[in-house]
Amino acid sequence: MVNMKINFRPRELFFCAALGVNANNADEWWKYSDDQMRGDQSRGHMTMTITTPNWKRTLEIESDVNGTKEALSTIIAPAKEKGIRTLRIEKNMWNYFPKLKRKVAVSSSMLLASWMGSDFTNDDILKASSMSSDYSHTFLPDEKWQGEEMRTIENKAKSDSKVMWPKIVTLSSKKDCLPRINRYYDKENNLKRVLTFSEVKNFDGHKVLTIWKMRPTDDESKETTLIYNKIDFKVKFPSSHFTQKTLTQ
Amino acid sequence: MKSLILLLSFCSFSALAAVRTEFSGNVEIQGRQSWNNPQARKDYFQNWKKEEFYLGYGNVNGKIMYGQSTIEGNVFARHSRSDLYRGNYAAATFFNFPQKLVARDIFKLQHVHQNDVTRDEVVLNKLYYQWENEEARFIGGRLYINYGLGEIFNPINPFNQPTALTSISQVAQGNDGFGFSLFSSETHKIDFYLLGDKRIDGYDGQIDRTLWAHGELQLSGDLEVDYVIGEDQNRDKLGTQVSYQNNDNLFFFQGLYQTPLLTKKNTRNLVDILLGYDRQLTQKWHVRVESGYQKQNPTTATIVTERFLPTEYFIAVANQYEIHPLLKVSATFINDIKSGFTYGLARLTYSLYENAEAELFGYSPVARGDHADNVAQKLVTQDIGLSARMFF
Numbered sequence: 001m002v003n004m005k006i007n008f009r010p011r012e013l014f015f016c017a018a019l020g021v022n023a024n025n026a027d028e029w030w031k032y033s034d035d036q037m038r039g040d041q042s043r044g045h046m047t048m049t050i051t052t053p054n055w056k057r058t059l060e061i062e063s064d065v066n067g068t069k070e071a072l073s074t075i076i077a078p079a080k081e082k083g084i085r086t087l088r089i090e091k092n093m094w095n096y097f098p099k100l101k102r103k104v105a106v107s108s109s110m111l112l113a114s115w116m117g118s119d120f121t122n123d124d125i126l127k128a129s130s131m132s133s134d135y136s137h138t139f140l141p142d143e144k145w146q147g148e149e150m151r152t153i154e155n156k157a158k159s160d161s162k163v164m165w166p167k168i169v170t171l172s173s174k175k176d177c178l179p180r181i182n183r184y185y186d187k188e189n190n191l192k193r194v195l196t197f198s199e200v201k202n203f204d205g206h207k208v209l210t211i212w213k214m215r216p217t218d219d220e221s222k223e224t225t226l227i228y229n230k231i232d233f234k235v236k237f238p239s240s241h242f243t244q245k246t247l248t249q
Numbered sequence: 250m251k252s253l254i255l256l257l258s259f260c261s262f263s264a265l266a267a268v269r270t271e272f273s274g275n276v277e278i279q280g281r282q283s284w285n286n287p288q289a290r291k292d293y294f295q296n297w298k299k300e301e302f303y304l305g306y307g308n309v310n311g312k313i314m315y316g317q318s319t320i321e322g323n324v325f326a327r328h329s330r331s332d333l334y335r336g337n338y339a340a341a342t343f344f345n346f347p348q349k350l351v352a353r354d355i356f357k358l359q360h361v362h363q364n365d366v367t368r369d370e371v372v373l374n375k376l377y378y379q380w381e382n383e384e385a386r387f388i389g390g391r392l393y394i395n396y397g398l399g400e401i402f403n404p405i406n407p408f409n410q411p412t413a414l415t416s417i418s419q420v421a422q423g424n425d426g427f428g429f430s431l432f433s434s435e436t437h438k439i440d441f442y443l444l445g446d447k448r449i450d451g452y453d454g455q456i457d458r459t460l461w462a463h464g465e466l467q468l469s470g471d472l473e474v475d476y477v478i479g480e481d482q483n484r485d486k487l488g489t490q491v492s493y494q495n496n497d498n499l500f501f502f503q504g505l506y507q508t509p510l511l512t513k514k515n516t517r518n519l520v521d522i523l524l525g526y527d528r529q530l531t532q533k534w535h536v537r538v539e540s541g542y543q544k545q546n547p548t549t550a551t552i553v554t555e556r557f558l559p560t561e562y563f564i565a566v567a568n569q570y571e572i573h574p575l576l577k578v579s580a581t582f583i584n585d586i587k588s589g590f591t592y593g594l595a596r597l598t599y600s601l602y603e604n605a606e607a608e609l610f611g612y613s614p615v616a617r618g619d620h621a622d623n624v625a626q627k628l629v630t631q632d633i634g635l636s637a638r639m640f641f
Contacts, residue, residue, distance in 0.1 A: 050574060057574070057603055078603040079273060080640035090470055092494065099273065099310060100421045101393040105473065109497030109529040117574030117600075121532065162496075240383055244465070245432045249381075 026137035026153045032177050034132040036207050041066050044231040045076075050118050052222045059116055063125065064235075068133065070242035071126040081116065087247040088126045091162070096247045103248055112164050119193060119214040119224040123164055134161035135168065145171050150180060165192075176200060178209055191217050204233035269314040274641055275419050276307035279608075281634030283333075283340060286614070288627050295338050295628065302331040302344050302634075308419055310375070317382060323375035325350055325420065330367045339628050341368070346415045350374045351391070352408050353424040353444040353459055357452055358391070374423035386430040391423040394442065396463060396475065397503065398492060401539045401565045401583070404505040404521035405463075405477050405488045408444075413567070414581065414594060416610055416634065426459070436467035446482065457482060471495065483510045484519070499527040503541075519544045533571040540564040560585035560623070575600040582615065590618030590626045604640045609633075 041064075048059045060076035071088045075081045083098040091108040111123040135155035143152050150171035157166045167185040172178060182195040193216045197209035212226040240246065280303045289295040306327035313320045333341040342348060350372045351359065359372040377390030394408035403411045408424045426444030433439065444459035461479035468474055475490035488505035503523040510516040523541035530536055542562050560583070567581040577598045584591045593615040598608045612632045 052574075055575065057600075078640070080604050080606075082273060083271075092470060099308075099419055100395055102395040102421070105398060105492055105499065107497060107499035107527050107529060108494055109499075110535075112497075112532055113529045113535065114532050114571060114574070117571065238383075240432075240435070243432070243435050244438055245381075245386070 026139050027132070029151065029153060029172055029177055030132040030135070030137055030155070033172070033179060034130060036178065037209065038065065038067070038130075039206055039233040041235055041237055042231050042233050043235045045229045047227045047229060048116075048118055048120070049225045049227075050222075051225070052219075057117070059118075061125065064237060064241065066237060066242055068130045072242055072246065073125055075116075085247055086122070086126060087242065087244070089242060093122070093126070094244070094247060101248070103244070108162075119216050119222065120226065121164060124214075131155060131168075131170075134158060134163050140169070143171055145181060148173065148175075150174065176207060178207060180209075193217060201228075203231040206231070206233050267315060271312040271314075272310065272641075274307060274309040275638055276305070277418070277636055277638035278305045279303070279416060279634055279636030281344070281416075281610075281632045283344075284631040285340070286617075286627055286630065288617075293339075293624065293627060295340070297333065297336065297338060297340075300331060300333050300340070302329065302333060302341065304329045304344065304416075306417065317380055319379040321375060321377060321379070322373065324371065325374050326369075326371045328367065328369050332366055334363060334368060335365050340630050343628075343630070344416075344632075346417070347410050347412060347420060347422065349410075350420070350422055351424070352410070352422040353426065353446040355425040355445045355447050355456060356391070372423075374421070376423075381430075384432050386428075386432075388428040388430075389426070391425050392428055392442075393421045394424050394428070394440075395421060396440075396465075397490060398501045398525060398527075399503060399523050399539060400537065401567070401581075402521075402523050402541050402543065402563070403503070404523060404541075404543065405475065405490050405503050407481055407486075408442075414583075416612075416636065418638065437464070439464045442479075444481075477505070480511070483512050484508050485511065488521075497528060499525075501525040501527075517544075535569045537567045538565070539567075560588075560590065560626070562586040584616075585618060585623070585626065588618035588623065588626065589616055590614065590623070591616040592629060601637075606638055608636045608638070610636065 044063045046061045046063060048061060050057045059078065061073055062076055063071065063073040065071045069090060073086050075084045085096045087094045093106045093108060093110060094103055095106055096103045111121065111126070113122055115122050115125050134157060136158055138154045140152040140154050143150050151174055153170045153172060155168040155170060157163045165184045166187055167189065169183040170179045171181040173180055178200065180197050183191055184193045186192050193214060196213045197211070199209065199211045200207050201210045208228060208231055210228040214224045216222060280301065282299070282301055284299050285295055285297050290298070304327070306325065308323055308325050310323045311321065329345060331341055351374055359370065361370040373391065375391055375393055377388050377392050379386065379388040394406065397403040397406040400411055400413040409422050412420055424444050426442060429441045431439045440463045442459065442461040444461065445456040446459070447454055447456055459479065459481040461481060462477065464476045466474045471494045473492045477486065477488045479486060485508040486505060488503065490501060490503045492499065492501040505521040507519040509518050521541065521543045523539060526538040528536055540563065563583055563585055565581060565583040567579065569577060569579040571577050578596070580593070580595045582591060582593045591614065594610070594612045596608055596610045598606055600606045614629050614631065618626060
């Protein structure tokens, strides 16, 4: 892992050391961030709002996550999609349509697909990829954002990881070591979308950025906001939870 | 006594609090303008040129859950209006596909009324009781049995017709009987079904039994095998589905062998084969290819109403593209390899509100197939229609 040499910065070292993060190691910044926001197991309740100048659409989702290996999401609202579940085990995915009692295996390429017409992908919702394990991290020179000097981390996809974005540049706050902006670049190094994070809340001892706003660069009038209303990090799923049986209940 | 009443009241409230209920459904209205194939007018007594067809239908679904038990029911109602009913023309049957809303039917539980220009039907196509624990699930009543990857042709599942080619959505077929699912491990599940059907001889006749097993076995992260074996509609059947994921591609195969009729001599065996491919090409573009062979069943005269696929060898390509988060377009082409007959359908779906959408749809033979000898292919019409649907 290559880390850029940086100058000794006592102030940020103080904050991050207090959190148990080595300020000079970009890998540790992401590991800390993933641990905080993802945990080992969690059940989250989210509201997603897709907004354009002409229309607005809101969805509610419940998402159960077991590390990076397993996830089960259920749409709570609106009525049109209510009850649709998606189970992911490693890279295998199944959708279940309860009204028709229909379970279908879906190609892992569906992880790239837009989630319900939003600017988020299935991968964003089902958390198949992990920033700390699928990317290698390098510090870039600091950037100022909203009056705060931010740590800039360049994340490049590892050669063996199957992720959608080859490069993501992250601005992280030096106060809590959590990201505030992710900039996603395609293979041609064009900036395609920008994700901003805000509103840190504490759920079961985990600091979580609860408001995520995704803006595609090709249509700046469009925006998808994902709000984590609640996350239960103390939940303990039985071994049978991430299975076909639970999917088809 | 007061304490007892209080205790009973508390228990009743606790029990009620543990009961979860869900109600949902959808309604849709649609109208279409249809043009007949001149050859059908000339050769097959379908003496109409241009007609309108109006359809309204809806589902109301209710579910009650308590502990490990679930009771769920669905009522499907449909009303259609067209002058095509006056002449008993075949097109009206196609427009109502799937007309058979209960695939294995003992209890009837349906009302159908047709007059000169209208047809009304109300069907209780789902009503079951289910109990389950960690390893097993028992289900009895009128069931939806829905498995298999084929969206256009899905031979390993004779209990639910694929509806990818119809203009009707959110429809599934019921089956009367019992089911038992055994989750023997996280990678292996087996369903057993005991079903019945009375309609072959009428509702007063004997019950045709179905004894069926369907298994799902996850062999590795990339490879899954389904198998089916049993007796159904007087034939012994054996089949499999193999699906394999390679990078971003999903490949699947289905094969089903059916013996000659068990109760009639000198009947033929049947073989169905399906090859499929599915891939999300880009964030907005999804493609699926299905190709296969279905041996024509000479005992089923109305192949189109049974399968909506009037071909023996076929290849189908289905594309779906998201033009805008509110606007999706899908286009499917099916080609009969032997005759050259090609059928195309396109849909443009616009999301009006969170729970309402409008759809413009069109069906048309793209190539008539010069050497087509299939009656059903000549009966296929050219249609354009508009529908509005709501979900609750």
